[in-house]
Amino acid sequence: MSLEQREQSEREQASRMLPPAPYPEPAPRRVEARREHFLSEIDRQARSRSPRLALQSRGRWGLALGAAVAAGAAVVVLTLNSGSPGAPSNVPPASAASVELLERAALAAATTPQTKVRDSQYSYVKTVGHTSVLSETKSGGMELLRQNEAIEQWTSVDGREQTLQRKEGNDKLLPGTPGRGNLNSPTYNFLAALPADPGALLERIRDDAEKNHGAGSGSTTGPDQEAFVTIGDLLRDGVSPPETTAALYRAAALIPGVDVVLDAVDAAGRKGVSVARTHDGERTEWIFDKSTARLLGERTVLVEDNAWGKVGTVVTSVAVINSGIVDEAGQSH
Helix, strand or coil: CCHHHHHHHHHHHHHHHCCCCCCCCCCHHHHHHHHHHHHHHHHHHHHCCCHHHHHHHHHHHHHHHHHHHHCCCCCCCCCCCCCCCCCCCCCCCCCHHHHHHHHHHHHHHHCCCCCCCCCCCEEEEEEEEEEEEEEECCCCCEEEEEEECCEEEEEECCCCCCCEEEECCEEEECCCCCCCCCCCCCCHHHHHCCCCCHHHHHHHHHHHHHHHHCCCCCCCCCHHHHHHHHHHHHHHHCCCCHHHHHHHHHHHCCCCCEEEEEEEECCCCCEEEEEEEEECCEEEEEEECCCCCCEEEEEEEECCCECCECCCCEEEEEEEEEEEEECCCCCCC
């Protein structure tokens, strides 16, 4: 199959599997003009690095950006480089279908009304589902144990107050305060201060991943996979302004190896389509509602037999049931 045929096949697959765009379709002439503008910018920047890269760049991004623009992405802003910095050359760029789904999710997020948030308020997230841990048995074998992730959590917008967590009817204050927040423990204000440009945002996240999962770290996860997981955690566990949420989705579209899984079910039993990335025998999936492109939850599925179980085992599955900004800790949205 030629490159053009493969691109056309991916476009057709994307249009069949993805939810309808939550915005009017642009005029064909506008789509083509926008696409050519993107491609010209890619070629210009690629040529400044190397002639060989310029040839590769248009082929790699032509499909991805074409899918996004064809989806109505008149406001899409992508950093024009040839994928994630330092990405292994044998990992393909994000598929056309995943770029289109992430762009639809970004546009759906961006059109969410912005509410004024005060420092005295709290981010509220309610989840259901499970995570898994491996535990050694008395006989020396390994046993997979599930941990309940039915949790409600209230995090201070400015990080000055302790985080309240409710699990199985019991409330507890987590030790310390979030302070200004970070990628592993975000506050609303921390998320609001992240770069709105997808490329700059991915660079910020990937720099952090590189420190802990890059060359010489001893980690087998790798910066790209860690960046994908970090973005998923921020989307699932945090409450952020619409602009930040949209930027996170677009940043994920720049990570190599991202693809789409047609059918997925979240921890609440809701069916959807997922953006996924496979690493070391495990597929991390972000599940979206097929009608609205709203994030439903996340799960990790084994694609190879390993110590965690057989192929198809859902190792973790967490669904977001409710989220938003509330006035007091303990208050539902």
